[in-house]
């Protein structure tokens with residue numbers, strides 16, 4: 001899904017599905033990353049500090065460290081999460097689900113000189 005240096009490939013090398021749809025599509029992955037960072041890590045950290053299990057100073061230090069490192073580590077998974085959520089909500093955007101009228105499928109048929117694209121490995 002990714003080229004070296006965490007650059008997202010524009011298309012799936014197996015089925016040519018467009019991953020980067022342009023026009024701010026990356027914002028969905030950013031929202032997934034932010035949501036997991038804040039609600040999955042920062043909120044529990046704040047609750048630990050509020051309950052007195054860790055001092056506020058430790059919570060702030062851990063929060064700053066996690067806030068800087070975790071989004072970078074989670075970047076690839078945030079794209080997977082975003083694409084899964086996107087295609088779960090809009091399954092007809094997948095060429096295989098859209099029937100013969102999907103523009104991506106027409107482009108693939110033209111590229112393959114009239115043959116529909118192969119799905120999976122035969």
Ligand SMILES: [Zn+2]
Nearest residue numbers: 012014015017
């Ligand atoms: Zn694929």
